Amino acid sequence: MIVGSRKPIPELKRVLARHKKVLFAGCGTCVTVCLAGGEREVGITAYALRMARKLDGNPLEIEQVTIERQCENEFIQDVAAAVERNEAILSFACGAGVQALAERFPQKPVYAALNTQFLGILEEQAVWTEKCLGCGDCVLSDFGGVCPVTRCAKRMLNGPCGGSTEERCEVADPERPCAWQLIYKRLEAIGQLDNLERVYPAKDWRPSWHAGARKIVREEHRV
Amino acid sequence: MTTPMEVKNQLSQALRAQRLAITAECLPPRGADGAAVKRFVASLPKAVSAVVVAENHEEIRACALSCADLLLKEKVEPILPLVVRDRNRIALQSDVLGAALLGVTNVLCLSGDHQSLGVCPQAAGAFDVDPIQLLQALRAMRDDGVLPGGERLTPAPALFLGAVVHPYLRPMKLNVLQAKKKVAAGAQFLFTHPLWDVAAFVEWMNAMRDAGIPEKAHIVASVRPLASAEQAEALQKRHKADGIPDALLARMRKASAPANEGIALCAELAAKAKDIQGIRGIHVLSAGREDAVAPILEQAGLTRA
Numbered sequence: 426m427i428v429g430s431r432k433p434i435p436e437l438k439r440v441l442a443r444h445k446k447v448l449f450a451g452c453g454t455c456v457t458v459c460l461a462g463g464e465r466e467v468g469i470t471a472y473a474l475r476m477a478r479k480l481d482g483n484p485l486e487i488e489q490v491t492i493e494r495q496c497e498n499e500f501i502q503d504v505a506a507a508v509e510r511n512e513a514i515l516s517f518a519c520g521a522g523v524q525a526l527a528e529r530f531p532q533k534p535v536y537a538a539l540n541t542q543f544l545g546i547l548e549e550q551a552v553w554t555e556k557c558l559g560c561g562d563c564v565l566s567d568f569g570g571v572c573p574v575t576r577c578a579k580r581m582l583n584g585p586c587g588g589s590t591e592e593r594c595e596v597a598d599p600e601r602p603c604a605w606q607l608i609y610k611r612l613e614a615i616g617q618l619d620n621l622e623r624v625y626p627a628k629d630w631r632p633s634w635h636a637g638a639r640k641i642v643r644e645e646h647r648v
Numbered sequence: 649m650t651t652p653m654e655v656k657n658q659l660s661q662a663l664r665a666q667r668l669a670i671t672a673e674c675l676p677p678r679g680a681d682g683a684a685v686k687r688f689v690a691s692l693p694k695a696v697s698a699v700v701v702a703e704n705h706e707e708i709r710a711c712a713l714s715c716a717d718l719l720l721k722e723k724v725e726p727i728l729p730l731v732v733r734d735r736n737r738i739a740l741q742s743d744v745l746g747a748a749l750l751g752v753t754n755v756l757c758l759s760g761d762h763q764s765l766g767v768c769p770q771a772a773g774a775f776d777v778d779p780i781q782l783l784q785a786l787r788a789m790r791d792d793g794v795l796p797g798g799e800r801l802t803p804a805p806a807l808f809l810g811a812v813v814h815p816y817l818r819p820m821k822l823n824v825l826q827a828k829k830k831v832a833a834g835a836q837f838l839f840t841h842p843l844w845d846v847a848a849f850v851e852w853m854n855a856m857r858d859a860g861i862p863e864k865a866h867i868v869a870s871v872r873p874l875a876s877a878e879q880a881e882a883l884q885k886r887h888k889a890d891g892i893p894d895a896l897l898a899r900m901r902k903a904s905a906p907a908n909e910g911i912a913l914c915a916e917l918a919a920k921a922k923d924i925q926g927i928r929g930i931h932v933l934s935a936g937r938e939d940a941v942a943p944i945l946e947q948a949g950l951t952r953a
Contacts, residue, residue, distance in 0.1 A: 579733070579759050579773065583780035583833075584826045586759045587814040587841050590889045596762045609822045621825055624833050627737065627781040627796070 426546070427455040427519045428553045429539040431466055434473050440536045441474065441485065441515065448511040449538075450504065450526065451491035452518035459553055462517030462539050464491040470517075470538065495522030501529050508533055554601070561632030561639065567620055569611030574628070576604035582625040653790050655808040657753045658725045662697035662929070663837060663866040668922055669929030670950055671727065671868065673700045675936045676715035678707070685718040693942045695951050698725040698754055700839075700931065704734060706766050713743060717750050727810065728752050730786075733760035736776035737785070741795055744786060748805035756810040756839060757782045765886055780833045783809055787834030811835035813867070815852040816845065816891050823852065824859045831864045838865050839931055842872040843917050844892045850924060857926050868929035869921035873940040874910035877901040911940050915947030922950065 441447055449467045457463030471487045478485040490507050494500045495518035508514060513534040516523040520541040527535040543555035558575045564582070565572055574580050578596040585605035588595025594603040612618045630636070662669035672692065677684040692699070699719055703712040716726035728747050730740055744755060757779040763771045777785070785796045786807055793804035811830040817823040830838065838861070843849050849869075856862060874880045877900040884892040896913065903909030918930050930950060932941045945951050 578762055580775040581778040583778050588889050624784055627777045
């Protein structure tokens with residue numbers, strides 16, 4: 426899923442400073458699950474900002490709504506009337522959702538309430554870890570299902586660097602295991618250590634973001 | 649594959665000779681002071697065959713290539729690091745071709761300390777290719793006269809190719825796999841991370857010998873002078889994989905003149921390294937303490953030219 430975190434209240438307060446009436450739009454998909462931009466977080470943020478603005482003697486009127494999927498026009502349509510009633514939108518969706526709203530409502534200012542961070546998984550209660558960069562040319566089959574492109578801080582494709590220990594990666598923040606130790610263990614467990622013997626070729630980054638923002642057209646499904 | 653081009657320079661000849669090869673590290677100046685390189689050369693012991701010009705190792709300095717050129721002008725043979733952290737494959741290829749124009753023949757392929765550990769935590773890392781992929785590309789540039797994209801090079805650059813190896817990387821089986829891969833990709837000489845824990849280093853050298861690595865590539869043991877107990881602590885904390893033993897830290901803490909103690913300690917480690925079977929050279933990784941190179945070599949009994 427897409428994982429994000431809510432921006433600090435002072436930053437949101439600064440961003441909304443020029444407005445008196447704002448629509449807070451949560452998203453019911455990934456960011457609800459990662460406890461960053463769902464109905465609950467919209468409510469808490471609205472409460473905090475309302476209070477902060479009241480203390481400044483410059484009250485902010487907030488309307489709250491949560492769209493089931495902000496990255497799809499079909500769902501965005503449902504809030505057109507609410508958008509019309511407000512000066513601006515504070516979107517609690519991922520970066521895709523924020524931009525979908527901005528494209529759909531060209532005359533309305535749209536602001537981001539979250540920092541969108543990564544494609545990851547729920548590791549344990551309230552802990553998420555990054556697993557995929559969306560590089561467009563998946564290498565997982567060669568590395569025992571552990572992604573070196575995402576999980577090695579140096580994106581090395583031919584084994585660990587000198588900062589690897591069996592416990593962790595030398596890059597300290599956040600603390601995490603060395604991806605190459607995980608790859609080694611996995612390949613050993615599944616009898617595929619020979620994958621590490623040949624030199625893995627330099628990656629073609631064109632399918633990744635490096636050739637600019639990507640677009641997918643599936644002709645067979647076009648109408 | 650084409651027959652490898654044999655490059656005969658000071659470093660390759662010293663590594664093939666009976667005696668140990670000696671190399672040292674020089675940090676390019678930070679300010680616009682080209683004369684700093686001249687001063688370094690004047691202090692350099694005759695025993696040193698080649699000098700590694702550090703590339704933005706722990707802080708931003710003048711680029712290694714310009715410093716390598718200044719060394720060549722002073723008749724000192726440089727070893728140019730190619731750091732995949734700072735350059736994508738376009739810049740790496742171009743720098744190697746530029747280095748060849750200047751007469752640089754030794755290159756050392758490495759990933760570089762991750763930028764977030766100190767040099768510039770806010771920077772994006774290039775990490776377009778890894779050091780093994782780079783070695784393979786450079787070997788093809790030299791032996792086949794082609795760039796990775798297929799463009800022909802006339803003439804091909806003469807390159808003596810080096811890589812960095814990690815004596816403390818465990819499990820040992822993974823370590824051996826890595827060293828073998830670096831050699832297979834084209835590494836002709838291997839510089840180790842600094843020697844701190846002698847027992848772990850010897851255990852690693854035994855594994856290297858069992859894998860036949862010293863017959864295929866010259867292994868050069870690095871030693872690094874510690875400047876103070878604080879620096880030793882910071883290094884221990886930052887580079888957990890390099891494992892500075894607590895005993896060394898304690899010795900630095902107890903020393904009344906820590907800078908001198910660091911030199912003495914470094915010389916002791918160099919003296920131990922030279923007796924380890926399979927070691928072909930000693931590299932004094934000065935890390936900015938260029939003035940320490942001469943006393944370290946002297947105290948380690950490595951001064952003969």
